[in-house]
Amino acid sequence: MTQVLDDRQIQMDRMRYVKNTSSSRLCYLAILLNVLYFVSIYKSDMGSWYYQFLIGISIVYNLLFMLVAFLASEGVKNYKTAYSNALIILGAGQILRIFVLPMQAHSAVVKISGTEVPVMGNPQFIFCILMLLGSAACLIGAAVINIRKSKMLAEYESAKAKEAA
Amino acid sequence: MAQLSLQHLDKIYDNNVQAVFDFNMDVKDGELIVLVGPSGCGKSTTLRMVAGLEDISRGKLLLDDRDITQTPAKDRDMAMVFQNYALYGHMTIYENMAFSLTLRKEDVNVIHKKVLAAAEILGLTSQLNKKPAQLSGGQRQRVAMGRSIVRNPKVFLFDEPLSNLDAKLRGATRREILLLHKRLKATMLYVTHDQTEALTLADRIVCMSMGHVQQIGTPLELYDSPNNLFVAGFIGLPPMNFYDVVFQDGTLKGKGFEVELSDEERSILSGHVGKELVLGVRPEDISDDGALPVKVFSNENLGMNTLVHGFMGDNHRITAKLRGWTSYKDGDTIKVRMGRKHFFDKQTTNAIRKGEK
Numbered sequence: 181m182t183q184v185l186d187d188r189q190i191q192m193d194r195m196r197y198v199k200n201t202s203s204s205r206l207c208y209l210a211i212l213l214n215v216l217y218f219v220s221i222y223k224s225d226m227g228s229w230y231y232q233f234l235i236g237i238s239i240v241y242n243l244l245f246m247l248v249a250f251l252a253s254e255g256v257k258n259y260k261t262a263y264s265n266a267l268i269i270l271g272a273g274q275i276l277r278i279f280v281l282p283m284q285a286h287s288a289v290v291k292i293s294g295t296e297v298p299v300m301g302n303p304q305f306i307f308c309i310l311m312l313l314g315s316a317a318c319l320i321g322a323a324v325i326n327i328r329k330s331k332m333l334a335e336y337e338s339a340k341a342k343e344a345a
Numbered sequence: 346m347a348q349l350s351l352q353h354l355d356k357i358y359d360n361n362v363q364a365v366f367d368f369n370m371d372v373k374d375g376e377l378i379v380l381v382g383p384s385g386c387g388k389s390t391t392l393r394m395v396a397g398l399e400d401i402s403r404g405k406l407l408l409d410d411r412d413i414t415q416t417p418a419k420d421r422d423m424a425m426v427f428q429n430y431a432l433y434g435h436m437t438i439y440e441n442m443a444f445s446l447t448l449r450k451e452d453v454n455v456i457h458k459k460v461l462a463a464a465e466i467l468g469l470t471s472q473l474n475k476k477p478a479q480l481s482g483g484q485r486q487r488v489a490m491g492r493s494i495v496r497n498p499k500v501f502l503f504d505e506p507l508s509n510l511d512a513k514l515r516g517a518t519r520r521e522i523l524l525l526h527k528r529l530k531a532t533m534l535y536v537t538h539d540q541t542e543a544l545t546l547a548d549r550i551v552c553m554s555m556g557h558v559q560q561i562g563t564p565l566e567l568y569d570s571p572n573n574l575f576v577a578g579f580i581g582l583p584p585m586n587f588y589d590v591v592f593q594d595g596t597l598k599g600k601g602f603e604v605e606l607s608d609e610e611r612s613i614l615s616g617h618v619g620k621e622l623v624l625g626v627r628p629e630d631i632s633d634d635g636a637l638p639v640k641v642f643s644n645e646n647l648g649m650n651t652l653v654h655g656f657m658g659d660n661h662r663i664t665a666k667l668r669g670w671t672s673y674k675d676g677d678t679i680k681v682r683m684g685r686k687h688f689f690d691k692q693t694t695n696a697i698r699k700g701e702k
Contacts, residue, residue, distance in 0.1 A: 187454050190454045193461075194454070194457045196474070197437065197439035197440075197457075197473050197474060198439065
């Protein structure tokens with residue numbers, strides 16, 4: 181039992197010098213999954229369905245998403261709790277995005293030579309949803325891990341400060 | 346325990362240049378050996394052969410009686426500290442110190458304990474979150490040492506670790522290395538061209554020139570009883586004064602000067618009557634209360650001592666390190682006395698000692 185406690189203390193002490201790489205790596209994975217999502221979403225473009233105002237917003241959002249997710253990954257690496265909030269918002273945004281382009285494209289049809297063809301078939305729809313869900317899970321997971329670790333670290337440091345005093 | 350045995354080591358490069366000739370030495374457990382010599386004398390090459398960074402052309406290297414001549418560097422259980430620190434700039438000090446253990450996939454808790462212990466020894470605990478660029482040269486060198494300590498190697502190898510530091514920091518870091526050696530009781534090989542480092546750090550010094558070992562001995566042995574002219578001239582600051590002389594009629598006769606000898610000195614030279622010799626006198630063994638006239642041309646006050654430079658006999662340069670503060674002027678004539686004298690055979694350059702012919 182003593183050994184377990186010792187190890188736990190060492191782990192907390194170690195956090196003072198080692199960065200929160202698990203959270204930041206989850207952020208990188210979330211960015212990667214998002215990239216897989218947006219490079220595949222326009223693949224099944226049938227006719228001119230995608231050529232609408234939403235496509236521009238989608239592209240701009242993807243760029244902003246990558247920027248903010250990367251900055252937040254650096255923040256959580258240093259146990260900054262404020263960046264967890266940004267990650268949770270981005271994660272929730274990824275879930276909401278399922279209901280925008282993928283859902284709309286999945287339910288939309290275009291006429292090609294008089295035949296109605298779905299804009300997005302089931303396999304691609306599932307793939308896009310999985311990418312967005314995966315990305316959201318990574319972001320929220322990174323945020324939760326960071327909150328937990330930074331809380332532990334803060335408690336440990338205040339206990340050490342009290343000891344020193 | 347770590348005993349190192351270097352047996353007849355030679356280093357011959359691909360272009361047939363031989364850098365090290367027949368290097369022989371046994372390093373005892375916990376001993377601090379300093380390899381000293383001028384640039385290009387083969388001291389760093391010898392260290393790199395021990396580390397496994399250079400192939401050994403001939404000879405054997407034994408660590409605790411185990412032949413490691415062909416063992417790759419990573420398996421030799423030795424840690425090397427370089428002159429340029431070789432730290433990773435993008436990593437923190439903690440990460441730098443933990444790096445080798447992380448590569449070995451050691452348990453993170455064990456790594457943490459080792460890094461903290463090494464940082465404590467080296468006084469780096471408060472610097473662990475910084476990057477190398479934020480530290481001074483001395484601190485960076487301590488990090489480099491810490492990176493070696495965490496590995497707990499059998500032998501520490503230092504390749505001119507203080508050369509990049511300024512004089513003040515060099516002195517402080519030198520003392521830290523000495524303390525570290527006393528604390529770890531580890532076997533260490535240390536390369537330097539700075540004789541002060543050699544004299545202050547070493548249990549034994551290896552003095553090298555042109556790839557050959559000139560003398561192995563304690564600092565006092567090298568200072569007090571140099572084997573030859575090279576060692577006599579290299580060890581000691583300011584360097585020893587040398588004069589071509591002939592032993593005749595119980596005195597040493599040089600060009601334009603004559604040096605009286607004691608009975609003991611005469612007996613040392615008894616087998617060299619009429620032969621060409623070299624007389625060596627350390628500046629600190631010269632005092633200004635004798636009979637040998639010297640024309641002063643420079644008087645350098647150093648605080649506790651004064652370096653007086655002058656000419657003796659037929660324009661032979663002489664440097665005397667006199668105690669206290671003197672104010673001789675250019676052109677003054679002082680009369681000096683030579684204390685402890687060293688005698689060398691001019692042909693072989695070897696020292697002449699009592700009982701040797």
